[in-house]
Amino acid sequence: MPIVNYHAARDGLVLETTEGRMRLTPYSDSVIRVQYTLEADFSTAESLMIVRNPEYGAVFTIKDSGNELSFCTSYVTIRIDKRTCSFAYYDSKGKLLTKEPSRGGKTLVPIDVYKSLFDDDSRLETGQGADGLRVRAKKIQRTIDRKAYRTKLAFEWANGEALYGLGSHEEGMFNLRGQHQYLYQQNMKAVVPVLMSTRGYGILVDSYSLMKFRDDAFGSYLGTDVDDEMDYYFIYGPEPDEIVRGIRFITGKAPMLPKWAYGYVQSKERYESQHELIETVREYRSRQLPLDGIVLDWQSWTGELWGQKTLDPERxxxxxxxxxxxxxxxxxxxxxxxxxxNTNSDNHKEMAAQGFMLGNQATYDAFREQARELYWKQAYEGLFSNGVDAWWCDCTEPFEADWKGAVKPEPEDRMRINTEESKLYLDPEWINAYSLLHSRGIYEGQRRTTDRKRVVNLTRSAYGGQHRYGTITWSGDISATWDTLRKQIPDGLNFCAAGSPYWTTDIGAFFVQNKPELWFWDGDYDAGVDDLGYRELYVRWFQYGAFLPMFRSHGTDTPREVWRFGEPGEPFYDALAAFLRLRYRLLPYIYSLAYRIYRDDYTLTRALPFDFRHDSRTYDIQDQFMFGPALLVNPVTRPMYYDVGSTPLEGILKTREVYLPEGCKWFDFWSQRVYDGGQTVEAEAPLERIPLYVRSGSILPMGDDIQYADDQTQADLFIRIYGGQSGSFDYYEDEGDNYGYEDGRFAVTSMSWDEERRIFIMAERKGSYPGMQSQRDIQVLLLDPEDSLNDHPTPVTRQVSYTGSLIELTF
Known part of the structure; x- marks a missing residue:
């Protein structure tokens, strides 16, 4: 499609082509919005994903060089072929980042959009399966509502380029090159429509319909099912952290979770009474096993009143x-x-009386602001007013329809089954947005109610921008197999690579047993915790979970509390207790990085290219990741001790391969031995630990053994310096569970290590907050690479008392 005219508007460039109009709008020097329409005007519909920001805008120039237009900011140049309207994206130094096919990469195909008509002839079919209550309308009339477009945005990705993102999907894909993926909401799919490239850019598609990603024989593109126009954002980094910063610049910041949410959360399907909940907590306390949260799963309501937001008064x-x-x-x-x-519940009756139910007369209409406000009112009156602390918004993809039968449908069939069900009750242009708006209602309702308790909302689905509503997404109702554990790691890394920082998994998997009549209930361990094979899998999953943003056990079929896996002195119990305590010792590090998520748009769970983009050997490593800037985590994802049925395994090496990225030295966290980067090592991996390495130049603040996140009985701070190169770290403190940090009620202590001068500096503490400790005893340990070559390295230790004033320690 040739360009026939163009003009510079106040906020960007408008292109007139033989097949529609395009507009390029700089939201910043590194974020460019691109719209393409066949209509007379661009859409003015408000985005659900993109936030309004008065800071949007940047200086731009337009250059016409005959057959080519160049749209330039200080960081990005988009060269546009005037003959085909093909885009090529460059950085400010003229390096090609990516490009569309030479004939052009944007396609709009007109389509009819249908809507459902629910009348007296419509019939409701109610059922209940493993995934809860389901109500489906039958005999629905369908009519054409309007015209819209199917869109396709094609690219020619470069050889050696790696792509990540798109959310969390169950297949365990990591580098998305050569793959295809369907983006729709389903129990084990959490969609975030963002791609990140190792060539230094990201693509965010502002669409809420079914989407497709392909990079195979059928093409290389992102496509949407129903849209008024094509609308996407090109985000330049070039580093992954800068790409994520650009994503959150337009989709909103992630607020801080309360400090307790970074501790351990115990859950199962399900605690059935007030007595059982309290006794479980007391058992943790009596055993001196750290704990911060416990979960009340579904059916806490009375009898069959599904979804009622009050507790059963008998239990x-x-x-x-x-x-x-x-x-x-x-x-x-x-x-x-x-x-x-359930239609008999008071919550349903109140919703229905105001016309706030969708067409199945069972699911409330989260797209209506008044319905979201009523939903919060019910949650407040029935639960929050009694002191409940956090939400688990389950089933936030309420029209999933393929969780039945013995045979798992093929991917294309699953896509069709689930999206067609959603389209019966939701506008096809918005079927991916339900979880986003449901989360918005909870967040805005609680923020209106109080600023003394931070919103925590665990959701099974996600979408771009949902992170700004205090959500953590988990990977759905997965099954207990080693293959599932392996796939969880890249699933979580891709979710976080798409710009959403909080993701987790059911430690031990939701389904443990196998029920052949249900394709999804396919765990390997019918004996549950009595199977030593499951105990080993659970320990390895627990060790992995200790390095996720939320550390939470959950599932059905078998108990999940630590003592169900043995007693003190027995290997499985001791391994679980050790990593539980390690998580709590790492809370000073983790909570400081939680502040960086808010302040700097940081990513805590990091695919290796986040920190080692220039080491191409990291591009396809899907079972290792960085947890913050210091820790290289290497989960064990195969059995070493027991097979299914407690069958002992013989001759299995208790090791796993670990690639140590180039550009630094690496310390073994356990032995303190040091290794050069750029090599693969065979790391020791006995049951009681996983390979864990620390990058040289890291400053790692740790705490003492505590029983909960705000426990001040052991308030000493232990600062480990891993030498070999200079480094820094900002240590963060606040009140732990209110929004005072938004008003400046917090304290930051900047720490730095000067390798050449051998000086550790704790700068003057900046800021304060109510209840802040004015003095703290600190033990500083220096681990030196040269000393770590010895068989028994001995850290150099200094003891200081920090009162907030500058401290310089020479080693």
Whole structure:
């Protein structure tokens, strides 16, 4: 499509072509919005994903060189072929980042958009399966609602280029080159429509319909099913952290979670009574096993009143007293709430009376602001007013329809089954947005109610921008197999690479047993915790989970508490207890990085190219990741001790291969031995630990053994310096669970290590907050690469008392 005219508008460049109009709008020097329409005007519909920001805009220039236009900011140049309207994207130095096919990369195909008509002839079919209540409307009339477009945005990706993102999907894909993926909401799919490239850019598509990604024999493109126009953002980095910063610049910051949310959260399907909840917490405390949260899963309501946001008075006779006791034990409660409601429940009747139900008359309409406000009112009156601390918004893809039968449908069939079901009740242009708006209602409702308790919302689905509503997404109802554990690692890394920082998994998997009549209930361990093979899998999953943003066990078929896996002195119990305590010792490091997520748009769980983009050997390593700037985590994903049925394994090496990226030295966290980067090592991996390495130049603040996140009984700080190169770290503190940090109620202490001068500096503490400790005893340990070559390296230790003033320690 040739360009026939162009003009510079106040905020960008408008192209007139023989097949529609395009507009390029710089939101910053590194973020460019591109729209393409066949209509007379560009769409003015408000985005659900992109936030309004008065800072949007940048200086740009336009150069016409005959057959080519160049749209330039200080960081990005988009060269446009005037004969075909093909785009090529360059950095400011003239390096090609990516390009469209020479004949042009943007396609709009007109389509009819249908909507459902629900009348007296419509019939409701109610059922309940493994995934809860489902209500489906039958005999629905369909009619054409409007015209829209199917879009395709094609690229010619470079040889050796790696792509990540698109959210969390169950297949375990990592580098998306040569793959294809369908983007729709389903139990084990959490969509974020963002790609990140190792060549230094990202693509965010502002669409909420079914999407497709392909990079195979059928083409290399991102396509959407139903849209008014094509609308996407090109985001230049070039480093992954800068790409994520660009994503959150337009989709919003991720607020801080409360400090307790970074501790351990115990869950299972399910605790059935007030007594059981409290006794479980007391058992953790009596065993001196750290704990910060416990979860009340589904069916906490009365009888068959599915989705009612009140507790069954027979099993939970005094919710306020229950919450007071849990809080006295320094534990918070998360409660599962659903968007689907039984027609006999008071919550449903109140929603239906105001016309706030979707066409199946069971799911509330989260697209309506008044319905979201009523949903929060119900959650407040039934739960939050009693002291409940956090939400588990389960089933936030309420129209999933393929969880039945013995045979798993093929990917294309699953896509069709689920999206066609969603389209019965939701506008086809918006079927991916339900979780985003449902989360918005919870966040805005709680923020209006109080600023003393930070929003925590565990959701099963996601979308771009949802992170700004205090959500953590988990990977759905997965099954207990070693293959599933292997796939969880790249699934989580791709979710975080798409710009959303908080992701987790059910430690030990949701389904443990095997039920052949249901394709999804396909765990390997019918004996549950009595199978030593499952105990080994659970320990390895727990070790992996200790290095995720939320550290949470959950599942059905078998108990999940630590003591179900043995007793003190037995290998499985001791391994679990050791990593539970390690997580708590790392909280000073983790919580400081949580602040960086908010302040700097940081990413905590990091695919290796985040930190080692120029080491191409990291591009396809999907079972290792960085946890913050210091720790290289290498989960064990194969059995070494027991097979299914407690069958001992013989002759299995207790090691795994670990690639140590180039550009630094690496310290073994356990032995303190040092290794050069750029090599693969065979790392020791006995049951009691996984290979864990620390990058040279790291400053790693750690705490003492504590029982919950705010425990001040052991308030000493242990700072480990891993020498070999200079480094820095900002240590962060605040009140732990309110929004005072937004008003400056926090303290930051900048720490730095000067390798050449051998000086460790703790700068003057900046800021303060109510309850801040004015003085803290600190032990500083220097691990030197030269000393670590010895068989028994001995750290150099200094003891200091820090009062907030400058400290310089020479080693």
């Amino acid at each position: 939970f006779p005094d919710p306020k007293k229950m919450m007071e006791e849990l809080h006295r034990l320094n534990v918070r409660l998360m409660v599962s709430i659903w968007p689907i409601m």
